C-alpha cells in the first residue's frame with residue numbers, strides 16, 4: 030500500500046465535490062493510487078493504509094464545514110503528507126484572503142503542517158437562493174499537478 034492517497038471531501042453546494050474529482054483524476058493521471066471518500070456519507074477507512082491525505086471542504090457563514098474540521102483534528106493524520114483545499118466565496122475575489130481567514134487559523138489550531146493548503150473559488154450566493162457557479166477546475170488541476178510532485182511516490 031506504499032504511497033496510497035486518501036482524498037476526503039465535504040461539500041454542500043457541489044464546488045468542493047467538483048474540485049475533489051479534478052484533484053483525484055489529476056493525481057491518478059500522474060500514477061497515484063487515490064481513494065476518495067465523501068465525509069457526508071462514507072465511512073472513514075483505516076488511515077494506516079495511507080501515506081498521503083488530501084482534505085477538501087467548503088465554507089459557509091464564516092465556518093469551514095464541521096465534518097471537514099473534525100477530520101482535520103484526527104490524531105491519526107499525524108505523520109501523513111497532508112494537503113488541504115477549500116471552496117469559498119471570498120476566494121472568488123482573493124484566494125489569499127480566503128486562505129488567511131479560513132485555512133491558516135485551522136492549520137495553526139490543529140498543529141498541522143500541510144505540503145499544500147489553498148482556497149479555490151466556489152459558488153456565490155445569488156438572487157432567489159440560487160448559487161452562481163464560479164468554480165474553475167483548471168485551478169484545481171494545476172494545484173494537483175504541483176501536489177502530485179510533493180506527495181509520496183505511488184507504489
Ligand SMILES: Cc1cc2nc3c(=O)[nH]c(=O)nc-3n(C[C@H](O)[C@H](O)[C@H](O)COP(=O)(O)O)c2cc1C
Nearest residue numbers: 040041042043044045087090091117118119151152
Ligand atoms: C449560505 C451561504 C453562506 C456562505 N458563506 C460564505 C462565507 O462566509 N465565506 C465565504 O468565503 N463563502 C461563503 N459562501 C460561499 C461558499 O463558500 C461557496 O458556495 C462554496 O462553493 C461552498 O462549497 P461547496 O459548494 O462545496 O459546498 C457561502 C455560501 C452560501 C450558500
